[in-house]
Amino acid sequence: MFQVNENFVKLPQSYLFSDIAKRVAAYTQANPDKSIIRLGIGDVTRPLAPAVVEAMKKACDEMGVEATFRGYGPEQGYDFLREAIVTHDYRARGIDISADEIFVSDGAKSDTGNIGDIFGKDNVVAVCDPVYPVYVDTNAMAGRAGNLTAEGKWDNLVYMPCTEENGFAPAIPAKKADMIYLCFPNNPTGASITYEGLQKWVDYALANGSVILYDSAYEAFITEDIPHSIFEIDGAKQCAIEFRSFSKTAGFTGTRCGYTVVPKELTCNGVSLNALWNRRQTTKFNGVPYIVQRGAEAVYSPEGQAQIQETIAYYLHNAKVIREGLAAAGFTVYGGVNAPYIWLKTPHCLTSWAFFDELINKAGVVGTPGSGFGPSGEGYFRLTSFGSYENSVAAIERIKAAF
Numbered sequence: 001m002f003q004v005n006e007n008f009v010k011l012p013q014s015y016l017f018s019d020i021a022k023r024v025a026a027y028t029q030a031n032p033d034k035s036i037i038r039l040g041i042g043d044v045t046r047p048l049a050p051a052v053v054e055a056m057k058k059a060c061d062e063m064g065v066e067a068t069f070r071g072y073g074p075e076q077g078y079d080f081l082r083e084a085i086v087t088h089d090y091r092a093r094g095i096d097i098s099a100d101e102i103f104v105s106d107g108a109k110s111d112t113g114n115i116g117d118i119f120g121k122d123n124v125v126a127v128c129d130p131v132y133p134v135y136v137d138t139n140a141m142a143g144r145a146g147n148l149t150a151e152g153k154w155d156n157l158v159y160m161p162c163t164e165e166n167g168f169a170p171a172i173p174a175k176k177a178d179m180i181y182l183c184f185p186n187n188p189t190g191a192s193i194t195y196e197g198l199q200k201w202v203d204y205a206l207a208n209g210s211v212i213l214y215d216s217a218y219e220a221f222i223t224e225d226i227p228h229s230i231f232e233i234d235g236a237k238q239c240a241i242e243f244r245s246f247s248k249t250a251g252f253t254g255t256r257c258g259y260t261v262v263p264k265e266l267t268c269n270g271v272s273l274n275a276l277w278n279r280r281q282t283t284k285f286n287g288v289p290y291i292v293q294r295g296a297e298a299v300y301s302p303e304g305q306a307q308i309q310e311t312i313a314y315y316l317h318n319a320k321v322i323r324e325g326l327a328a329a330g331f332t333v334y335g336g337v338n339a340p341y342i343w344l345k346t347p348h349c350l351t352s353w354a355f356f357d358e359l360i361n362k363a364g365v366v367g368t369p370g371s372g373f374g375p376s377g378e379g380y381f382r383l384t385s386f387g388s389y390e391n392s393v394a395a396i397e398r399i400k401a402a403f
């Protein structure tokens with residue numbers, strides 16, 4: 001008999017957001033007349049920027065003409081997009097990254113999940129707790145996480161609690177970690193990191209031969225003077241890989257485009273990680289559609305920039321409405337300043353899932369239970385600011401009335 005990958009069998013039955021979608025579907029089926037406001041999964045609701053749509057239409061036309069038709073593109077992304085990324089996201093901030101260090105992909109979820117392919121199975125992996133579940137689940141799939149214990153922790157992972165007490169800032173772990181996942185601005189807590197705070201991680205990684213897997217998918221939401229990229233930090237190019245996404249920055253959750261930066265200076269015992277990731281991508285990935293990459297390129301045009309900034313400001317305004325509305329209603333609230341996520345303490349010491357049920361039943365509002373992101377998320381709850389303004393306001397009114 002063939003064998004399956006036993007690591008998959010050890011996983012919880014479903015992925016967090018699939019689980020929530022199932023529960024919401026069951027609720028709406030049982031209560032067809034109740035209106036639901038969805039502030040659960042971080043999925044955007046504003047349309048694509050007109051500059052992006054125009055660029056994709058033009059690219060579509062090119063694909064319909066023999067002279068300009070394109071078949072397989074470069075697996076790493078077209079030069080026009082890699083150059084635009086380098087110019088606008090890195091050189092504009094004084095960061096020296098070159099186009100061949102950029103790997104365009106279908107999004108940060110895929111890349112943060114797939115990056116494990118190039119790392120050894122015996123590496124010790126450290127994750128924040130709570131954490132974006134993709135980092136944990138994909139390491140479990142690869143056999144790096146060990147077994148899931150009764151209290152919901154994988155016994156081979158190093159958990160770095162991010163709690164109210166430490167300001168949701170992970171401390172350097174006592175056990176030496178080889179692969180360290182960091183996400184700032186943070187999903188799910190909305191916390192951010194300072195230049196000094198990030199320098200400590202880079203110094204740790206350099207001193208211990210660790211690699212930092214830095215997810216900066218939410219950098220476009222930064223409003224304060226904090227790092228947008230780990231490569232703003234001295235030494236980071238020798239110890240970090242960075243993941244970026246057009247999903248939240250430019251409304252590409254359904255269009256799919258992101259990129260990963262693997263610096264050429266990043267090596268392990270003389271092996272280039274840039275070369276390994278290139279080898280992985282050229283074998284397992286056939287590139288992002290030309291039409292989508294032209295759309296992503298248009299994000300960097302002057303019109304595209306003005307249009308996406310307007311949308312980001314819209315979501316940040318929603319975040320303010322949610323944060324301030326909940327605080328005024330007596331909730332303890334975090335995040336929502338440099339991030340589209342609001343992290344709140346559940347009222348009356350309810351568990352995260354008990355609050356999920358109460359919130360949907362009493363207020364018709366869907367959020368994400370903090371415990372779904374890890375044991376330290378218990379007693380917390382995440383709301384996103386990616387809904388419409390009207391729904392954000394209505395959700396707060398309903399929550400105030402219900403609790």
Ligand code: MLT
Binds near residue numbers: 040041042043109132
């Ligand atoms: C989230 O809600 O945490 C995100 O939407 C998940 C994702 O980007 O995959």
